[in-house]
Every structure is written in structure tokens, then in C-alpha cells.
Amino acid sequence: MTNIPYIDLHCHLDGSITVDIARKLAALQNIELPASDAELESRLSVPESCEDLNEFLECFALPCSLMQTKEGITESVHLVQEYMKSQGLAYLELRFAPQKHCDNGLSQRDAIEAALAGLKMSDLHTNLILCLMRDRGNEKENLETVELAREYLVKDGGVVAVDLAGAEALFHTDQFAEPFKKAREYGIPFTIHAGEADGAKSVKDALDYGASRIGHGVRTAEDLALLEYLIKNQIPLEMCPNSNRQTKAVDDMSKYPIRDYLAKGVKVTVNTDDPAICRTTIAKEFEYLEKKFGITAGEKKIMMLNAVDAAFTDDSTKAALRAEVESAF
Ligand code: ADE
Ligand code: ZN
Secondary structure, eight states, rough: OOOOOOEEEEEGGGGOHHHHHHHHHHHTTTTOOOOSHHHOOOOOOOOOTTHHHHGGGGGGGHHHEEEEHHHHHHHHHHHHHHHHTTTTTEEEEEEEEGGGGGGSSOHHHHHHHHHHHHTTTTTTTEEEEEEEEEEESSSHHHHHHHHHHHHHHSSSSSSEEEEEEEOTSSOGGGGGHHHHHHHHHHHHOOOOEEESOHHHHHHHHHHHHTTSSSEEEEGGGGSHHHHHHHHTTTTTEEEHHHHHHHSSSOGGGGGTTTTHHHHHHHEEEEOBBBBBTTTHHHHHHHHHHHOOHHHHHHHHHHHHHHHHHHHHOHHHHHHHHHHHHHHHH
């Protein structure tokens, strides 16, 4: 195997702020951070004792506080791309919620423009996914994100899709019909975090809305007919093994269904979710799968080709990525 052209389809900007990136963002904006790298890292990553997704999501406060200016957003996108490139990425889909960057007066449009400016500064092939948030009282903000996605949507090189992120067990997928009805009407492709902290019904609701991919989908097998539907329709799952271990998406990792899903023909892809928060890289995710579940080079290749098929990009980009994956194995 030569150098693997890694693909990450599920990576959150605010989950990718490493100690090094945080220090650069803080210096740029005169923000004070803990002097000790160890202390900073412990605030930027999930504790081993993490109980669930709700606790996991508490780790995002600090990185988000560093991205409340246009400069902070632009630079963070640029630095995260450079970091991911250094980890062997050939193609990245980076997601962020514009509404989480409006604490100090920026509009969602400002946040998107700032992220797009950052995108131009790196040569790592990257597309943006705009997240709607599971929250209370933010219906207006979620609809605004959909309207802006419609305006900025491109086939490649910018905003390519929307997503729904946040606390799935607290704010169920069935509460978000309105924005996804609009997204569908506008022809905006979308993925939805589902079957991570909530069960198969959440995945079903996401598919009923018209999601073309599912974020995580770990718990889909609670409904075998739904699993069959995923297989028949080749709906990609964006699986993120170490994140799922940390958020206790399954209570026992020896029962993590990735091998079973692959054997049954589910279109599984492997992703980082939040490389800094989860203290992971895409290469480490595959290593983990090799060690824990005996995933073979052939299976790795299948999952990488699945990622090519699933990517929210144009056909010429997919053809180039497919050729790179083929020649690497
Ligand atoms: N935001 C960042 N990581 C997330 C996850 N794993 N689930 C839901 N929202 C998220
Ligand atoms: Zn995620």
C-alpha cells in the first residue's frame, strides 16, 4: 500500500481545534488561554469518564469561543484544513453551524462568508456542510441556515449540503420537519446525525425527510427492516468509531456493529467526527478498526470507495478520488 488518500466526510470545525490551533486563534484575537498545554488539551478534548453525548457536547464551548469573529473563523478553517492535510487527507467535508458563531454580533451570513474565505487559503480539497442545531427556541435560526445554504450552494468548492447536529436524545429528529421540508424543496442535499444517541426511529425520521446520508447510524440495527432499507437503497452511514466509543453510542464496543454492517452490505464510511475533541485522526480510526475488529485492507478499500461515492461533490472530483484510492491499494 502506498500513501492512502484519506477522505473524511464527517468532521466538525469546532471539534477540530487542537492545542496548537487554539493557541494561534487566541494569539490572533488577544484571548487568554490556560498557560499549560496539558490543561488546555484537557479542556479541548473529551474526558475518558464521558457518560454520553450530552456531556461530550460540553467540550465545544471553548473552541467555539475562539471563533466568534470573522478573522477567527477564517483562520480556523484554514488551520484545520492544513492540519487535516498533514494527517494525509485528500478530501475533506468540514461542517459547522453558522448560528454557533453569532455570540458577538456576527450574522450567520458573516460566518459563512468568513469560512469560505478560509477555504480559499488551503489547497486541501474541502467542501462545507452547514449544520442546523438541535436546540430549543432556534427554529428561526435553523430556517435561516437553510435559506443561506440555498443561496451559497455549489456542486463543489463551497457549501454543498446541510446537516442536523447537537443533542439527539434531548431534541428528537421528528421535531425538525419544517427546515428539512424546505431543504428538500430547495434541492439541498443533506445528512442528519441520527441513530447515535437516539434509536432507529431517529434514522427513519431522517430518511423520511429525504436525508441522502446518515451521520453515525450506529443504532439502525435496532430495526432490521430499516437496516434492509439502508442496504437496498445504499444509503451511506458516516460512522465515527472513537467518537461513538466516547459518547457511549453503544454500551460495549465489542458489540459495535461496523463489521456486521459491512458484511451485510451497508454502505459504511469511516470518519473522525471531532478529531481534537476525540484525540483522533482518520488513520487512527482505521488502525482502531484493524486492531479491535480485524478490519482487512480489502475492507478498508471498500469503505474508502464508499466515501468517494457518498461525497457531496461533483463527478469529476469523485473520478479523481476513485483513481487515487484504486492506485493506493
Ligand atoms: N457535534 C459535534 N459532534 C457531534 C456528535 N457526535 N453528535 C452530535 N452533534 C455533534
Ligand atoms: Zn458529528
